[in-house]
Amino acid sequence: MKKYGLIGFPLTHSFSKKYFTEKFEKIGLSHTHQYDLYEIENATDLLEILNSNPEIDGINVTIPHKQSVMPLLSSLDQSAEKVGAVNVIKKTSNGLIGYNSDYYGFRKSLLDFLNGAKVSNAMILGYGGAAKAVKAVLKDLGIFVTVVSRQASDTAISYEEANSLLSLHHLIINCSPVGTYPNADQCPSINYKSLSTNHFLFDLVYNPTETLFMKNGLEMGAKVKNGYDMLVHQAEKSWEIWNQ
Helix, strand or coil: CEEEEEEECCCCCCCHHHHHHHHHHHCCCCCCEEEEEEECCCCCHHHHHHHHCCCEEEEEECCCCCCCCHHHCCEECHHHHHHCCCCEEEEECCEEEEECCHHHHHHHHHHHHHCCCCCCEEEEECCCHHHHHHHHHHHHCCCEEEEECCCCCCCCECHHHHHCCHHHCCEEEECCCCCCCCCCCCCCCCCHHHCCCCCEEEECCCCCCCCHHHHHHHHCCCEEECCHHHHHHHHHHHHHHHHC
16 A cells, blocks of 8 residues: 655644545545545654655645754755745655645646736735745746735734735735634734735635635735645645656
């Protein structure tokens, strides 16, 4: 039995097991391939998981381990080096190799969302591992990026400062877990009244399907998209990586 899985904490929101289980059934691999969830608080517990499950060929990585898992790996693929975060691990004869498929998934999903619209400035809410992939994509597309965090720093502005700049940033991407089920009554603390029909709101959260962040944007006429398509694209890229 070939095994694959996902590490992160918590994993109550994850779609990965359902997605890959259905995929294996669809392509006739359900008797030989298995995908499981491994909820771990510490990234170092990955090594114990691999030791206990020698059949594992590949692992996906989600919040909060996309960066903390990196020291455990033998090497990084160019995609992970570019982003500075890992969300796919492939077990090889040369050790564990880290990749990033978030970049691919977000870029494809974003371009579909914009549908040819030109955006000069974008605002990223949050700064975890997924945000690093988002920032790399925007940089490659020539879009100026402003990062927003709960605490201002040399690399991020505060939400209070961000509220005065919303009219200048027509693409706003929520890269934080705020609004994820079961906390669907929450949303990033931006001034939604400053949004307009010129705004695009992309929420990396996909459960619920329509987050409060998206609902607030829709009320102001903004275009909105959740993170489901991005997840599908990055999952398919993970499968490609594990089988190449």
